[in-house]
Amino acid sequence: MDLLIQNGTVADPSQRIFRSLDVGVKNGKIVGLFEPGAISAESAKVRIDASGCLVTPGFIDLHVHVFEHRTELGIHADLVGVKQGVTTIVDAGSTGSRDFQSFLTEVVEKNQTQVLLWINIASQGLCDGRSELSDLSMLKPDETEALINQYPVIRGIKVRMSRSVVKGNGLQPLVIAKKLAQKVGLPLMVHIGNAPPRLGEILDLLDAGDVVTHAFHGKEGGIVDENGSILPEAERALKRGVLFDVGHGSSSFSFRTMKRAKELNVFPHTISTDIYCENINGPVFSLVTTMTKLLSLGFTVEEVIEASTWRPAKVLGLSNEIGTLKEQTIADITILKMIPEPITLIDSENEKMVGNPHLLVQYTIKAGKVLKHV
Ligand SMILES: [Zn+2]
Structure with a gap:
């Protein structure tokens, strides 16, 4: 041996x-x-x-941004990968079809960490700023489809559905992404944030296996409504098999939302970081810190490990290869x-707790x- x-x-x-x-x-x-x-x-x-x-099993982070030098967010892949205990990372939409070849040669092939991706439905990805879905002419589903069919490193399609990203385009980018996802048989990863579009309308368009990232954010219009109840569309989505992912990020994970969701029996299916250069020094730090937060919120160590290994492997359709010690x-x-020592943990709303x-x-x-x- x-x-x-x-x-x-x-x-x-x-x-x-x-x-x-x-x-x-x-x-x-x-x-x-x-x-x-x-x-x-x-x-x-x-x-x-x-x-x-x-x-x-080696940790898997379903949501990172590692298109270094090409996007303002991008961080070096191994820095948030093998150097933090994470053997597989999935870049969430930093690149679309236009810059995909550079992503392949500059990131995927240059790191020890296994780098996979959710390809952005916008052809320019996040390379030209963060309002990538405000101009529908930048969506090139045919070019994206051709890449998906050729490169198995692409495990799904990313579409960021919040006000500052889509501007006046409403649900149209999601409809286009969904159509392509169905055609190629891959899941969507949908970012949620500030409305419009309204969260309920977004969720109604998703199917089993699609991933909602930033599911436990603390902004208005999230999965928990103003009365502290679960949004009916969220309840229906969960019943259909839509998967809720943490996607911590700089502004997308709230202890308060997570606590209330847990009381309502709404749990994260997967734990991911949305880590990039602006949040690696806080509030995110690493996947293992994000896991510690969930542990401190009352999830068991078995649950936290499953949500960072076996479940993301299944989301990626790679459970015969990774996320397991078989x-x-x-x-x-x-x-x-x-x-067994206390650590101060901080969420995206600047709320602190001791883990x-x-x-x-x-x-x-x-x-x-x-x-x-x-
Ligand atoms: Zn992200």
Whole structure:
């Protein structure tokens, strides 16, 4: 074996496993999970002592912005990827069809982190500013379709449905994106924010498997109405199988909204950061910090790990490869510790809370290659 991870607690929601097991890796793949001590340490080239740690599938972040140098938001992919315990990141609409080839050569091919993308329905993506859907002539669904058919690195289509993005175009960009998504059989990731368009009208256009990011923002017109009830359209969308994603960002995650939603049994399906250069130094910091926030809001560690591994893998249609520690899958592994010390957490509304314990990444293993963080 190339690598043996010993003495840790394996937390793999894809197999409903949460107990002491050793993990073996060879040729960049998972060999298997073994009873503690069943494989002799001498049989492995490299050993990691994961005592007191959780050993999980490599984290997957469904919403990041990593088109560095081409967009004002863009941050270096590995910085928010393997350097933070995240083995797969999905850029959410930084590029559209126009700059896709540059994204491929400058980002996807240049980083150790696996970079996938939601391609922006606007051909210029976020490369010319953040009102990309205000001019419908910039939407080129035929060109986008051709790229989707050729490049499996594209896992879905991004459409940002808020006032400052669509200007006077209302629901039209979403209708165009939805038509293409149905044609190519991929999900949409829909950003929600300030109306118009009204959230209810947006949600009514979504189907099972589509992802609503920034679902728990604290702005007016969100999923929780002014009486503290869940919006009827949101309830219907959840019943149909529409997926609510965190997408924290600079202004899109509110402890208050999340607490109320949880009381109403509305939970995030996936945890993502919407991390970029303006929020990596707060309030977002990292995926593991975002996970700590959900943990501190009362979700279990198993739930938080599932929402950052197995579930995003399924959203991406890649659950046979990543988000799991099943035999023969890619050896993407995150080793983390629950630190029993308080940490101050801050949301996008500048509200603070104390988290205890908090999660801290110790090692990232990408396709069998080990990175030590502490
Ligand atoms: Zn974003």
